[in-house]
Amino acid sequence: MCGIVGYVGSRAASEVLMDGLRRLEYRGYDSSGIAVLNAGDIELRRAVGKISNLETVLKKNAAEGFVGLGHTRWATHGVPSEQNAHPHMDCTKKIVVVHNGIIENYMVLRSDLTKKGHSFASQTDTEVIPHIIEEEWKKAKNKTEKEFFNAVVRSLKRLEGAYALSILCSDCPDMVVAARRDCPLVVGIGEKENFIASDIPALLPYTRKTIFLDQGEIAVLKKNSVECFTEDGKSVKKTVTTVTWDPLQAEKSGYKHFMLKEIMEQPNAIEDTIRGRVYSKGGEFEKELGLSASTLKSLKRITLVACGTSYHAALIGRFWLESLAKVSCQVEIASEFRYRTSFLDKNDLAIFISQSGETADTLAALRLAKKSGAKTLAICNVLGSTITNAADSTFYTHCGPEIGVASTKAFTGQLTALLLLAVHLAGVRGAVPKKELENIQKDLVKIPSWVRESLESSSRIEAIAKNLYKKFHFLYLGRNLNYPLALEGALKLKEISYIHAEGYPAGEMKHGPIALIDENMPIVAIATQSLVYEKVLSNIQEAKARGGFVIAIASKGDAKITQVANETIYVPSVPETYAPLINAIPLQFLAYHIAVLRGCDVDQPRNLAKSVTVE
Ligand code: AGP
Numbered sequence: 001m002c003g004i005v006g007y008v009g010s011r012a013a014s015e016v017l018m019d020g021l022r023r024l025e026y027r028g029y030d031s032s033g034i035a036v037l038n039a040g041d042i043e044l045r046r047a048v049g050k051i052s053n054l055e056t057v058l059k060k061n062a063a064e065g066f067v068g069l070g071h072t073r074w075a076t077h078g079v080p081s082e083q084n085a086h087p088h089m090d091c092t093k094k095i096v097v098v099h100n101g102i103i104e105n106y107m108v109l110r111s112d113l114t115k116k117g118h119s120f121a122s123q124t125d126t127e128v129i130p131h132i133i134e135e136e137w138k139k140a141k142n143k144t145e146k147e148f149f150n151a152v153v154r155s156l157k158r159l160e161g162a163y164a165l166s167i168l169c170s171d172c173p174d175m176v177v178a179a180r181r182d183c184p185l186v187v188g189i190g191e192k193e194n195f196i197a198s199d200i201p202a203l204l205p206y207t208r209k210t211i212f213l214d215q216g217e218i219a220v221l222k223k224n225s226v227e228c229f230t231e232d233g234k235s236v237k238k239t240v241t242t243v244t245w246d247p248l249q250a251e252k253s254g255y256k257h258f259m260l261k262e263i264m265e266q267p268n269a270i271e272d273t274i275r276g277r278v279y280s281k282g283g284e285f286e287k288e289l290g291l292s293a294s295t296l297k298s299l300k301r302i303t304l305v306a307c308g309t310s311y312h313a314a315l316i317g318r319f320w321l322e323s324l325a326k327v328s329c330q331v332e333i334a335s336e337f338r339y340r341t342s343f344l345d346k347n348d349l350a351i352f353i354s355q356s357g358e359t360a361d362t363l364a365a366l367r368l369a370k371k372s373g374a375k376t377l378a379i380c381n382v383l384g385s386t387i388t389n390a391a392d393s394t395f396y397t398h399c400g401p402e403i404g405v406a407s408t409k410a411f412t413g414q415l416t417a418l419l420l421l422a423v424h425l426a427g428v429r430g431a432v433p434k435k436e437l438e439n440i441q442k443d444l445v446k447i448p449s450w451v452r453e454s455l456e457s458s459s460r461i462e463a464i465a466k467n468l469y470k471k472f473h474f475l476y477l478g479r480n481l482n483y484p485l486a487l488e489g490a491l492k493l494k495e496i497s498y499i500h501a502e503g504y505p506a507g508e509m510k511h512g513p514i515a516l517i518d519e520n521m522p523i524v525a526i527a528t529q530s531l532v533y534e535k536v537l538s539n540i541q542e543a544k545a546r547g548g549f550v551i552a553i554a555s556k557g558d559a560k561i562t563q564v565a566n567e568t569i570y571v572p573s574v575p576e577t578y579a580p581l582i583n584a585i586p587l588q589f590l591a592y593h594i595a596v597l598r599g600c601d602v603d604q605p606r607n608l609a610k611s612v613t614v615e
Contacts, residue, residue: 001074001609002086002100003027004185005202006166006176008067008221009193013037014045014058016195017070020202021051023250026258026403026603026610027100027198028074031085034058035096036068037173042096046085050604067173069166071098074609077106078123088127090134091118094170097133099126100198101162101183102614109158129165132158137169145172149220152177153233156218162360162613166196179218179231183613184358184386187211187219187226189240194221199611200243200383201250201401208245211238212384243383249400257602259404259496263588264455267448269409270581272398273416278423278444285424289377290393291349296428299349303374305332305365306353307612309407309491310414314353315484316580317418324432324440324577325425334361335615338368348374353418355402355410356611357385364615366390379417381410395421404603405610406496408588411488412451415581419444440577447581453572454585458593461586464551464567465593468522474501475513476587477543478526479536481580485526489587496605497595506539517548524590525565526583529555530576540564553586 003024007016017034025032032054033046043063047053051072071086078084087096103109106125109132114120118131136151137143148169162182178185178196188195188203188210196219197203203210213219216231228238255261277285286293302321304314314331321329334352338361344350350369354362357380366387369376378391381399388394397413423440426432432440468474474493478486487503494501504513506525517523523543527536540550541564552565555573562568569586595602 001028001076001611001613003072003198003202004098004100004164004166004196005070005198006068006178006196006221007193008174008176008223009190010066010223011193013065013068014063016206017068018051018055018058019205020195020197021054021070021072023201024198025051025072026405028072028609029604030073030075030080031082032070032072033085033087034063034068034070035087035168036063036065037168037170038063038065040170040173042089042093042168042170044087044089044096046082048080048082048085067168067176069096069098069168069176076102076614077125084122084124086126088122088124088130090130092134095130095133095137096168097126097130098166099129100164100613103128103159103163104161105159129155129159133167143171145175148172149177150233152179153218153231156231164198174222176221177218178213178221180213181216182363182386185213185219186384187213187221189226192223194223194226196221200245201403204245204247204250208243210241210243210384212241212389214389241384245400250403257404259406259408259592259602262402262404262409263585263592265400266409266412266585267452267455269399269413270416270451271448272400273413274420274444274447275398277420278441288393288395291375291377293428295375296425299327299425301348302327302329303332303344303348303350303369304329304353305334305337305350305362305369307334307359307361309411309488310353310355310362312484312488312491313411313414313418315487316415316481317422319481320419320422320577321425324422325429326431327425327429332365334359334365338364342368342372344369344372344374346373349377350374351377351379352387352391353379353414354387355381355407355414357382357387358611358613359387360613360615363387363390379414381413403610405605405608406492406591406602412581412584415584416447443575443578447578450572450574450578450582451585454582457569457571457586458589461569461589462593464569465590465597469497469594469597471520471522472500473516473520474499474522474524475516476501476503476524476526477506477509477536477539478503479506479532480530481576482526482528482530482583485580485583485587488584489524489526489590492588492591493594495608496591496602497598497600498606499594506536509539509542514542514546517543517546519547519549521548523548523550524553524587525550526553527561528553528571528579528583529558529573530579537561537564553583
């Protein structure tokens with residue numbers, strides 16, 4: 001949570017910073033601020049709420065200069081207010097800091113600094129940082145850039161917790177210092193200008209040449225140079241990576257919301273994730289997984305770990321790994337798993353699924369699994385993110401940037417990656433007959449066109465949403481592969497429309513939830529053709545008999561369903577295995593249209609942020 005940007009060059013820094021903040025707003029939108037160096041002084045502008053409020057402030061009171069920092073906040077310590085908005089300064093008003101993360105020992109540091117005479121203007125944990133640097137900077141005999149860098153290195157040693165930082169000092173006006181521990185930071189390398197940001201989209205309009213800072217690293221950015229160091233201040237040589245994301249992917253491109261654009265992008269995103277991976281030869285797939293064919297053959301157990309939507313993808317992945325690859329599989333919520341006793345050992349493969357690659361709990365779970373000796377694999381969408389660095393290897397989803405807080409294309413991208421993995425494992429392990437495997441491979445390449453067809457349901461769903469958007473509670477039901485989708489449908493609805501929704505395995509209804517049903521409780525039943533179709537049909541009838549209003553998601557050509565459901569949304573009829581990828585679409589549309597009708601902020605729902613970098 002929180003997005004940071006930094007710039008040094010010849011452009012108007014405030015414009016670059018504001019542009020970057022707009023692209024990082026998905027990371028938090030409680031407040032924002034920038035600091036720009038202007039003729040030896042630091043100009044600070046801050047505002048509560050969205051970036052547009054900061055734009056208003058800047059229109060009235062511009063901040064001029066060519067070096068600066070910016071921040072968009074998701075509040076952890078201290079309410080969203082101007083005082084608590086970043087950047088934060090020291091007592092001399094010479095040092096300014098933006099921060100993403102949590103400084104765990106800030107209370108001790110703050111009381112120590114207060115005793116030394118420092119005064120604090122905010123309730124944030126961050127504010128201790130400029131004051132500590134101030135203390136260390138005081139000790140420097142020569143006020144050189146090198147000495148300021150050393151003061152930062154010494155200061156960082158006093159911080160416990162997680163941070164991505166950008167720091168400016170008006171005594172050293174030509175440089176920005178950036179440092180990271182457990183929160184992401186990417187350097188953007190330009191022509192006579194350099195950038196630092198929490199995430200790639202902020203850099204895309206200016207450069208695709210990037211350096212991903214690793215754990216504990218520090219970068220010093222000047223107009224004509226970027227140098228990287230270890231946390232002890234030793235120089236390190238870093239690789240420059242050219243990112244392939246198209247700048248236009250991070251724009252709305254005429255769509256009303258990023259979420260809608262990202263829903264519509266799914267056929268292409270899935271195609272990109274599949275490309276070159278269905279018929280891969282010569283051990284390429286194994287290379288990507290960082291696991292040999294013999295290891296894959298002998299695997300006894302796989303553990304999938306994730307949070308939120310990625311956890312729902314994991315639940316579906318389990319079905320595929322068990323049914324296709326015939327390998328035992330368990331699924332864990334990262335925030336729970338990390339505090340349980342782990343029984344993983346060197347014979348285990350643990351897979352960590354994360355769109356952002358920054359989710360704090362997933363990262364902590366990964367570190368725990370590594371400690372236990374398990375082999376670790378990340379399924380991730382963001383190149384160079386923390387989880388991809390921490391895992392033994394990464395199997396990337398190639399969905400492009402996902403900006404909407406509600407995960408859509410990243411979810412189907414994760415499903416695609418898990419399905420590819422399960423199919424590959426099935427082949428290597430000889431778990432399905434050759435002919436069947438060939439048929440599955442043929443089906444895999446059809447998925448994007450099935451999803452494209454499923455997207456045609458949008459206007460029908462919008463019409464249904466018009467009758468439902470004022471309801472207070474929803475129930476989502478599914479069985480087998482469609483049960484995790486029921487969870488996902490409910491999550492989508494609650495996070496963007498603030499309607500209470502629950503996902504349930506349809507077979508569990510009689511064990512409690514059926515008591516909730518009356519005419520005010522719409523029931524979304526995912527009832528596509530499958531092994532358990534008839535059973536779901538009976539569950540729908542039971543709900544109907546209690547006055548429930550049923551919206552069924554059904555396979556094209558299913559006439560029977562219309563006799564029991566009040567509304568039917570048809571999706572292409574596909575083999576059961578692939579249904580989750582196709583059925584996810586109407587659930588995303590339903591949540592989207594209901595949220596729009598309710599006037600909700602679809603892309604930036606209240607209280608949420610895209611990357612959950614705190615526990
Ligand atoms: C889904 O719409 C969410 N915004 C959220 O549940 C998300 O999937 C979760 O926070 C995990 O994020 P990650 O995939 O980046 O780790």
